[in-house]
Amino acid sequence: MNIAGNRRALRTGALALAVGLVLLAGCKREADTAVAPATDTTTAQPDTTAPQAAVEAPLELRDVIENTPQAVVGISYPQDVNRFPGLAKALSDYATAARAELQQAVDGLGNDKPTMPYELSLSFEKVLETPQLVVISADGSRYTGGAHGEPLVARFVWLPETQSMLTADKLIADTKGWGVVSDYIADQLKERVATRLSSEDMDPGQLQESLRSASRMIADGTGASPENFSQFQPMTDPNGLITAVRFVFPPYQVGPYSDGTQTVDVPAAVLAPHVAPAYAGLFAKG
Structure with missing residues (x-):
């Protein structure tokens, strides 16, 4: 090969190398541009869905039996009431409030022991279930001293079709x-x-x-x-x-x-x- 031919070959090789470098740089910029939005979207997603998942978490009601020198607690629920999360929450709220008042009386005793243990007895029972209505009765008593206990009486009427309480x-x-x-x-x-x-x-x-x-x-x-x-x-x-x-x-x-x-x-x-x-x-x- 003569000198002119060698020069042409060198120029052709240099040009090919330059084009390759330009194409490689362009591909890298396109990849960076494509990846960046996907990364941002993925990061934002858990922030918007996490609170909703927490709200919709089902509430599991379990019977309660507790016995201490100061107080006795017994609470029972219908076995299948967890099928209705909104209704289950209402029952839980009622029981929690009843326990809170009992605990307040127990805390007032300090280190003293009552003559008779304070007591919370509460029974939730399903008295009616149809496609349109679920009715739960709550009956019991709370004893914190005195001649007799305080009666606990409540009724819950749940509408499954609208997932709401009828008051x-x-x-x-x-x-x-x-x-x-x-x-x-x-x-x-x-x-x-x-x-x-x-x-x-x-x-x-x-x-x-x-x-x-x-x-x-x-x-x-x-x-x-x-x-x-x-x-x-x-x-x-x-x-x-x-x-x-x-x-x-x-x-x-x-x-x-x-x-x-x-x-x-x-x-x-x-x-x-x-x-x-x-x-x-x-x-x-x-």
Whole structure:
């Protein structure tokens, strides 16, 4: 090969090497540009999803049995209530509040030991389940000294289709409707008291005074406000439609402690005209 040929070969090789270096640098810049957004997106993703995952974590309710020199605690739950996370949380919140009040009384003892152990006894039971309704009753007592324990009475009405709790203020939204419920329940309770007292050996004056006293308690506990009717449980027919609502009154609300928990069933025919439209379909017709 002559000198000119050698020079041409050297120029060709140098040019090829330069082009290769330029292409390599360009590829590197494109790769850097493509990778950078993907890295940023991956980093941001856990920050947006982590809180949601924490909120949706299921709550596992477990029975509680505790026994110490100062206090005894027993809490039981329906076995399958964890299928309804929102309902399970409501039960857990109620039990936690009851335990907190017991613990406050125990803490007040200091190092002292009570004559009788303080006690919390609470039982949650499923009393109704249909595709539209799940009803849980809570009954028990909390003893922190004195002649007797404090009654614990609550009802939880869960709507699976909307994953929400049905409360008294939602069931009937106006004062007029609660006035009808109030009158019906007060009449039932007064009639019940009159029947009981008339069977006892009382002189007429004592009987009248007892009736007046009972009527005052009933009037105070059944005023036309949803707060007075917050504990209730629907009763259904074979088709799952509500035929009546049983309102539950703990001791002291409409009578003395000795009368215990009282209930009054209000028929659907009385309630239906006043039920909020969103829940009218839950009730039996006619």
